[in-house]
Amino acid sequence: MTASDSKTTALITGATAGLGAEFARQLGEQGHHLVLVARDSGRLAAKAHELENNYSIDVEVIAADLTDDAGVAAVVERLSDEARPVEILVNNAGFGLLRSFEENDIEDEKAHLKLLVETPMVLSHAALKGMLRRRSGKIVNVASVAAFLPRGTYSAAKGWLVAFSRWANLAYSPQGVTVTAVCPGLTHTEFHDRMEMDKSVAPQWMWLKPDRVVREALAASGHGRAVWIPSKRYRFIVAAAQVLPARLTTGPPRRSK
Numbered sequence: 001m002t003a004s005d006s007k008t009t010a011l012i013t014g015a016t017a018g019l020g021a022e023f024a025r026q027l028g029e030q031g032h033h034l035v036l037v038a039r040d041s042g043r044l045a046a047k048a049h050e051l052e053n054n055y056s057i058d059v060e061v062i063a064a065d066l067t068d069d070a071g072v073a074a075v076v077e078r079l080s081d082e083a084r085p086v087e088i089l090v091n092n093a094g095f096g097l098l099r100s101f102e103e104n105d106i107e108d109e110k111a112h113l114k115l116l117v118e119t120p121m122v123l124s125h126a127a128l129k130g131m132l133r134r135r136s137g138k139i140v141n142v143a144s145v146a147a148f149l150p151r152g153t154y155s156a157a158k159g160w161l162v163a164f165s166r167w168a169n170l171a172y173s174p175q176g177v178t179v180t181a182v183c184p185g186l187t188h189t190e191f192h193d194r195m196e197m198d199k200s201v202a203p204q205w206m207w208l209k210p211d212r213v214v215r216e217a218l219a220a221s222g223h224g225r226a227v228w229i230p231s232k233r234y235r236f237i238v239a240a241a242q243v244l245p246a247r248l249t250t251g252p253p254r255r256s257k
């Protein structure tokens with residue numbers, strides 16, 4: 001990247017698959033340089049090559065496990081590099097656990113909480129310093145409609161991200177930095193296959209496509225919204241869940257494939 005280059009840079013966690021790959025594609029298409037973060041270095045290199053070829057942008061990669069302190073530190077270091085400012089941070093990497101809380105290994109629960117809560121908090125903290133100094137920047141936190149529903153520790157973790165974003169957007173938008181929690185419903189990605197969940201438990205109409213979710217997410221961030229739920233059907237579901245008893249909104253138990 002040259003000093004006269006006016007393109008800004010976006011850093012996306014979990015950028016090799018699903019929603020993260022779509023954030024990378026749409027932000028690349030808009031002309032942003034990219035920093036892609038995930039664990040699988042082969043997939044990162046292939047994705048970087050594809051995006052550089054398609055959009056004439058620079059793409060860096062950081063192979064890091066974001067449930068691990070050293071992995072998070074590598075991304076913090078990049079976000080703290082004032083010579084190469086990151087204007088957009090997308091906290092997206094995540095996974096789900098198929099079984100219920102009491103059945104899960106506590107180490108898996110701790111890694112889940114770290115990736116969904118501690119890592120986005122640490123990366124937001126690192127990114128904010130430069131963004132506030134420059135009085136410009138955007139943070140997009142990929143939460144979930146589960147934040148509004150009683151669905152185990154996943155809901156609890158995503159609820160934290162929504163509450164954090166709601167407060168942070170209020171605190172920092174007067175200083176030029178917006179923080180947006182995006183709350184998708186069920187979306188076709190690798191997420192459910194990775195947790196070995198039977199996707200047929202949910203009817204077809206409940207499934208969203210990643211391009212729509214990301215388009216709405218970027219528009220919401222552009223408008224400086226604190227929280228955005230993509231699609232009318234899920235805004236309706238969340239509104240109904242606010243008034244219905246919790247036992248009616250917990251949904252069917254997850255089933256393995």
Ligand SMILES: NC(=O)c1ccc[n+]([C@@H]2O[C@H](COP(=O)([O-])OP(=O)(O)OC[C@H]3O[C@@H](n4cnc5c(N)ncnc54)[C@H](OP(=O)(O)O)[C@@H]3O)[C@@H](O)[C@H]2O)c1
Binds near residue numbers: 014015020039040064
């Ligand atoms: N799909 C849905 O229905 C849905 C709905 C609501 C919210 N969400 C949220 O959307 C976000 C993205 O999920 P997705 O559906 O796009 O999932 P996905 O298709 O499984 O993609 C997950 C991405 O995160 C990366 N990742 C996973 N664990 C990681 C770790 N420990 N360190 C670094 N990177 C890691 C993966 O790459 P590597 O394996 O190479 O690390 C991959 O790039 C998550 O926060 C999820 O909770 C998803």
